[in-house]
Amino acid sequence: MTTRVEMKDVHKRYGSNDVIKGVDLQVEDNEVVVMIGPSGAGKSTVLRMINGLETTTSGEILIDGEDIAHPGVNIDKVREKIGMVFQHFNLFPNMSVLDNVTLAPTELGLQSKADAEKAGRELLESVGLGDKEDAMPASLSGGQKQRVAIARALAMKPDIMLFDEPTSALDPEMVGDVLEVMRKLAKEGMTMVIVTHEMGFAREVADRVVFFGDGKILEQGTPEQIFDHPQHERLQSFLDKVLNV
Numbered sequence: 200m201t202t203r204v205e206m207k208d209v210h211k212r213y214g215s216n217d218v219i220k221g222v223d224l225q226v227e228d229n230e231v232v233v234m235i236g237p238s239g240a241g242k243s244t245v246l247r248m249i250n251g252l253e254t255t256t257s258g259e260i261l262i263d264g265e266d267i268a269h270p271g272v273n274i275d276k277v278r279e280k281i282g283m284v285f286q287h288f289n290l291f292p293n294m295s296v297l298d299n300v301t302l303a304p305t306e307l308g309l310q311s312k313a314d315a316e317k318a319g320r321e322l323l324e325s326v327g328l329g330d331k332e333d334a335m336p337a338s339l340s341g342g343q344k345q346r347v348a349i350a351r352a353l354a355m356k357p358d359i360m361l362f363d364e365p366t367s368a369l370d371p372e373m374v375g376d377v378l379e380v381m382r383k384l385a386k387e388g389m390t391m392v393i394v395t396h397e398m399g400f401a402r403e404v405a406d407r408v409v410f411f412g413d414g415k416i417l418e419q420g421t422p423e424q425i426f427d428h429p430q431h432e433r434l435q436s437f438l439d440k441v442l443n444v
């Protein structure tokens with residue numbers, strides 16, 4: 200089995216504030232890891248460090264065995280392997296849906312315009328938006344925008360996809376379509392790290408659930424272990440809160 204992501208004793212400090220306090224996390228090829236935990240626990244910070252948007256204060260992060268902080272490493276090349284989808288979609292408002300999807304691979308010279316458009320149309324089809332290629336982002340619903348954002352990330356043919364609460368800004372009726380796209384990606388074998396508050400989805404799609412609290416991994420295991428037999432008192436009280444709202 201190939202290890203895609205390996206974090207070794209990673210710390211992150213902002214000023215005098217220790218926000219990540221020694222995280223060891225491994226993500227294997229084809230694995231779906233779901234990160235849960237209370238607000239401020241450090242989940243987003245961990246995702247941002249994995250794709251190099253944020254540096255570490257100490258410790259190592261290896262992507263496909265390569266230390267991303269090593270001076271000789273081309274971080275842009277590493278990041279091409281990693282797709283990221285945020286809570287807010289950040290589509291380019293003045294470009295059509297298809298142009299949003301084809302922009303990165305064409306600008307970076309990875310694909311001709313024609314090849315990128317062909318691939319882009321297939322991706323839009325796969326996220327259920329085959330009829331929207333000429334639409335402008337402003338005319339789409341939140342759920343549709345988020346599916347375009349996923350297609351745009353996939354257009355770079357990433358080996359790893361990171362999702363930071365991709366459905367938490369959506370109206371409830373839009374959530375299902377976005378989760379469906381992610382479910383399909385998981386079935387196709389995409390390596391994924393997902394931060395979500397959708398516990399039903401986490402249970403269904405995760406190979407492993409990781410519970411963060413106060414800058415550390417407090418517990419991890421299969422969905423059954425985490426949801427049915429939580430050990431850590433903090434995990435038990437977190438689940439009590441989120442499952443009984």
Ligand SMILES: Nc1ncnc2c1ncn2[C@@H]1O[C@H](COP(=O)(O)OP(=O)(O)OP(=O)(O)O)[C@@H](O)[C@H]1O
Binds near residue numbers: 216218239242245
């Ligand atoms: N750029 C920054 N500068 C200073 N502090 C930061 C910065 N980014 C995050 N933090 C702090 O780091 C801690 C972890 O934040 P993070 O956003 O990773 O939490 P989270 O688990 O994603 O929370 P949420 O569920 O609310 O999204 C918080 O205390 C936050 O205030």
Ligand SMILES: [Mg+2]
Binds near residue numbers: 242243244363
């Ligand atoms: Mg967050």
